Amino acid sequence: MTKPKILVTRKIPQTFIDQLETIGEVKMWDETYEAMPRDQFLEEVKDAAACFITLSEQIDEEVYETATQLKIVANMAVGYDNIDVEGAQTHDIVITNTPDVLTETTAELGVTLMLTVARRIVESEHYVQDGKWQSWGPYLFAGKDLHHSRVGIFGMGDIGRGVARRLQGFNTSIMYHNRSRHLESEQTYGTLYVTFETLLKESDFIICTAPLTNETRHKFNREAFSMMKSDAIFINIGRGAVVDEEALIEAIDQQQIAGCGLDVLQEEPIAMDHPLLKYPNVVITPHIGSASVETRNRMIQLCVDNIEAVLSDNEPLTPVK
Ligand code: GLV
Numbered sequence: 001m002t003k004p005k006i007l008v009t010r011k012i013p014q015t016f017i018d019q020l021e022t023i024g025e026v027k028m029w030d031e032t033y034e035a036m037p038r039d040q041f042l043e044e045v046k047d048a049a050a051c052f053i054t055l056s057e058q059i060d061e062e063v064y065e066t067a068t069q070l071k072i073v074a075n076m077a078v079g080y081d082n083i084d085v086e087g088a089q090t091h092d093i094v095i096t097n098t099p100d101v102l103t104e105t106t107a108e109l110g111v112t113l114m115l116t117v118a119r120r121i122v123e124s125e126h127y128v129q130d131g132k133w134q135s136w137g138p139y140l141f142a143g144k145d146l147h148h149s150r151v152g153i154f155g156m157g158d159i160g161r162g163v164a165r166r167l168q169g170f171n172t173s174i175m176y177h178n179r180s181r182h183l184e185s186e187q188t189y190g191t192l193y194v195t196f197e198t199l200l201k202e203s204d205f206i207i208c209t210a211p212l213t214n215e216t217r218h219k220f221n222r223e224a225f226s227m228m229k230s231d232a233i234f235i236n237i238g239r240g241a242v243v244d245e246e247a248l249i250e251a252i253d254q255q256q257i258a259g260c261g262l263d264v265l266q267e268e269p270i271a272m273d274h275p276l277l278k279y280p281n282v283v284i285t286p287h288i289g290s291a292s293v294e295t296r297n298r299m300i301q302l303c304v305d306n307i308e309a310v311l312s313d314n315e316p317l318t319p320v321k
Helices: 014-021 038-045 061-066 085-090 103-118 121-129 158-170 183-189 196-202 222-227 245-253 293-311
Strands: 005-008 025-028 048-053 072-075 094-096 150-154 173-177 205-208 233-236 259-262 282-284
Touching: 005 014, 005 038, 014 025, 014 293, 038 048, 038 061, 048 293, 061 085, 072 293, 085 094, 094 293, 103 121, 103 158, 103 205, 103 233, 103 259, 103 282, 103 293, 150 158, 150 196, 158 173, 158 183, 173 196, 196 222, 222 245, 245 259
Parallel strands: 005 025, 005 048, 048 072, 072 094, 150 173, 150 205, 205 233, 233 259, 259 282
Antiparallel strands: none
16 A cells, blocks of 8 residues: 655654654655745645645645645644635644644743843844944943833733743733633733733733734734834734734834834745834844744654644644634
């Protein structure tokens, strides 16, 4: 009997491929940092039973119609806005993601960005590198304190709670807005559930950890930025399209807010002529929320385990429902 084909859309370490090869015939795209072109992906997925993908791949009706033998798509990400989940159900295809394993690492990047923007780390570093450091000055790169500030968390899921957990050490007061209240976070971290409007108006830092859904798309729009404090710092580690980027550019340009840190953007990778690249108070990282070696290994392992389970007619470990 021929082994089922497993398509892997990025180059991943051999140790994971060895595991996949015990159950199938692996076809791996040979690039680590470059996505598989769509036409090649469509060609290769035709006869695949399982597919290991990243958030660069769009999984839609065109894929489902082409891939008639597909049983599982394992997404190496917790967010799955790149996948038509309803369509998958219609075609009886299991979708899995990688929750939990990346929570702490991603929350750490959130707090890193808060401090990086608040303490003007990137600007300061460039200043030193450019040989501009001549003497100490009372307000040289004076920034903003995170400690004892009011932080607003938009999205109180696992990652939002990971951020709240870390903020305990900074003596911040934490407000949050979410689809529903999270009583445990209120009891454990003293978070306060507030309306979106209050979150915008009263926070010194706002951090977005929310996934992209119909409800969250462009939630941070012109009106939202106009309600924020002029010294507020905005951080996005959720999904780029939760922010209306035009509105954010305007808010930065007109100094409606003090700065922002973005790990996610509407279009990734960013175009080098993107207006946000020209502001010293805007820090952009290339979607590295979960990027520690250990966490990335655990994410890949979870995808492999999900594929193994489904191809062996067992229940997936982390299905998207
Ligand atoms: C990354 O953004 C993820 O969803 O895992």
